[in-house]
Amino acid sequence: MQLRLEHVTKRFRETVAVSDVSVTMENGVYGLLGVNGAGKTTLMRILCTLAVPTEGRITCDGEDIFEMDMRYRKILGYLPQDFGFYPDLCAEDYLMYVASIKGLRPAAAKKRVEELLHRVGLYSVRRRKMKKLSGGMKRRAGIAQAMLNDPKILVLDEPTAGLDPNERVRFRNLISELSQERIVLLSTHIVSDVSYIAKRLFLMKDGRIVHQGSMEEILEHTPVRAWLCTVSKERTNACLKKWKVANIRAGSGGNELRVLSDLPPMEGAAEAELTLEDVFLYYFGEKAGDDDALL
Numbered sequence: 001m002q003l004r005l006e007h008v009t010k011r012f013r014e015t016v017a018v019s020d021v022s023v024t025m026e027n028g029v030y031g032l033l034g035v036n037g038a039g040k041t042t043l044m045r046i047l048c049t050l051a052v053p054t055e056g057r058i059t060c061d062g063e064d065i066f067e068m069d070m071r072y073r074k075i076l077g078y079l080p081q082d083f084g085f086y087p088d089l090c091a092e093d094y095l096m097y098v099a100s101i102k103g104l105r106p107a108a109a110k111k112r113v114e115e116l117l118h119r120v121g122l123y124s125v126r127r128r129k130m131k132k133l134s135g136g137m138k139r140r141a142g143i144a145q146a147m148l149n150d151p152k153i154l155v156l157d158e159p160t161a162g163l164d165p166n167e168r169v170r171f172r173n174l175i176s177e178l179s180q181e182r183i184v185l186l187s188t189h190i191v192s193d194v195s196y197i198a199k200r201l202f203l204m205k206d207g208r209i210v211h212q213g214s215m216e217e218i219l220e221h222t223p224v225r226a227w228l229c230t231v232s233k234e235r236t237n238a239c240l241k242k243w244k245v246a247n248i249r250a251g252s253g254g255n256e257l258r259v260l261s262d263l264p265p266m267e268g269a270a271e272a273e274l275t276l277e278d279v280f281l282y283y284f285g286e287k288a289g290d291d292d293a294l295l
């Protein structure tokens with residue numbers, strides 16, 4: 001399966017939410033990385049035919065997805081960023097309900113729901129009301145509903161928002177498992193969620209894909225280097241103003257700053273290996289989000 005976006009642009013009055021995006025996806029996991037307002041949700045909604053691009057086109061194995069219409073929706077699974085669930089339904093009934101909306105026959109739906117409950121690790125809590133599930137469990141129920149029709153294309157918008165570290169690990173494993181023989185596109189502002197599982201990353205900024213490739217390719221082609229500099233506590237503030245600092249670690253002899261710069265920022269600076277977090281800071285001018293900072 002091949003999904004191809006050519007010069008996709010979406011304008012809302014003055015805002016250009018998505019600007020001239022051309023990317024091709026084949027089976028595997030793709031990570032769409034960008035800060036809030038970058039255009040990730042808009043791009044995903046277009047991919048799910050919930051919004052129409054102002055310009056450009058999207059094809060699935062050569063056919064326009066808007067012309068395919070229901071045939072395309074049949075092979076699509078979507079977890080919206082603010083996915084609605086029915087708080088008083090239990091996980092199992094919720095999934096049965098979505099299955100009926102999606103047109104699965106009751107017998108097939110029952111079998112599929114049971115299988116998915118096992119797969120996402122919710123079988124033991126299947127009779128628990130949705131509102132009583134933890135954040136991670138709710139997300140997994142959301143992923144399960146997107147998987148009901150065994151989609152060839154799975155679009156997950158910020159599926160890790162609000163998850164604790166354990167849940168994040170579990171989520172990564174689940175996505176890796178689900179990515180066999182389908183395209184999985186997931187958006188996030190958290191670098192570590194995608195850097196290990198995505199075979200390709202799209203860095204999105206102000207509606208544009210500013211960089212794409214495997215993690216290795218992105219690291220190799222980002223024109224900046226990382227340096228470790230030890231400065232006294234008194235000098236730290238001045239350095240923070242002057243330099244792009246990715247991290248600070250307090251030590252006995254002062255603070256060790258991780259600085260992004262083409263050239264060594266000071267004498268005695270030691271070069272460090274560039275990480276995807278550095279790249280994120282370089283392109284977006286802010287740290288790869290942790291949820292606390294952005295929610």
Ligand SMILES: Nc1ncnc2c1ncn2[C@@H]1O[C@H](COP(=O)(O)OP(=O)(O)O)[C@@H](O)[C@H]1O
Binds near residue numbers: 034036039
């Ligand atoms: N329906 C809409 N009408 C007007 N502007 C919108 C609409 N949807 C999104 N936008 C704008 O498009 C930009 C991208 O938003 P969005 O796609 O939600 O980004 P992200 O998901 O990366 O946070 C933002 O500036 C947002 O305000």
Ligand SMILES: [Mg+2]
Binds near residue numbers: 040041042081158
């Ligand atoms: Mg969004």
